[in-house]
Amino acid sequence: MKQKTQWHLMSSAEQVAQSAVHRILLKAQEAISHRGVFKLVLAGGTTPKRIYELLAEHQQQWSKWQLFIGDERCLDKQDVERNSVMIEQTLLNKINFPTANFHPIKAELGPEQGAADYAQTIKDYLPFDLTLLGIGEDGHTASLFPGHEHNDSELTHAVYNSPKAPAERVSLSSLTLARSEQVMILVTGSGKKTAVQQWRQGKALPVAQIDAMHTLDVLIDQDALPE
Numbered sequence: 001m002k003q004k005t006q007w008h009l010m011s012s013a014e015q016v017a018q019s020a021v022h023r024i025l026l027k028a029q030e031a032i033s034h035r036g037v038f039k040l041v042l043a044g045g046t047t048p049k050r051i052y053e054l055l056a057e058h059q060q061q062w063s064k065w066q067l068f069i070g071d072e073r074c075l076d077k078q079d080v081e082r083n084s085v086m087i088e089q090t091l092l093n094k095i096n097f098p099t100a101n102f103h104p105i106k107a108e109l110g111p112e113q114g115a116a117d118y119a120q121t122i123k124d125y126l127p128f129d130l131t132l133l134g135i136g137e138d139g140h141t142a143s144l145f146p147g148h149e150h151n152d153s154e155l156t157h158a159v160y161n162s163p164k165a166p167a168e169r170v171s172l173s174s175l176t177l178a179r180s181e182q183v184m185i186l187v188t189g190s191g192k193k194t195a196v197q198q199w200r201q202g203k204a205l206p207v208a209q210i211d212a213m214h215t216l217d218v219l220i221d222q223d224a225l226p227e
Helices: 013-035 046-055 083-090 111-122 190-200
Strands: 005-010 038-042 065-069 071-073 128-133 156-159 169-172 180-187 215-221
Touching (some): 013 128, 013 215, 046 083, 046 180, 065 083, 111 169
Parallel strands (some): 128 180
Antiparallel strands (some): 071 169
16 A cells, blocks of 8 residues: 655755754664664765765664665766765764675676675565655656666666666665655755656656655655745
């Protein structure tokens, strides 16, 4: 059953980031107290980057966090355009985080092998506690793009012909993304207005297909809200 999407309007991208951090820390506390582990899927992008910078300022039981990534570009392991590198630079390198608890996508292996490898990595960790996602100007989320077709039963997808460079990527599937207790979609900036409008009008954008086990929250700033 598809969860009802809860929309939360914020005054700015900074407020979206601050609110997201607050929600992440609450969910971490809840998950660790109940199960002794917090399983978080991270996103790429400007607002997530700010979230990781803010998270790095907090003292946490980092040894009980398990971190995953929603999608990755098929680039060299150390390429600064990779989500994994951004996450390391803004968060992991600034805290005492156990290397074994970070699970980057081996997208340097190429789409097919990278996707197959990550499916094996994540399968025993499902379901996730919280998944962070963004939205592109075309309504894509993670590396799930409009007009692309994938096998709905896969945990991960090999992505080719991305409309944004690089063309080859690895992405978690909508099936996997839905296997998260809570999903939080971050929407900031005026460039997202059209996609948000189409989403709210019921257009079948990739972001509109996202579900969650319990709660599905959209944190949106004033600039991204359609007129």
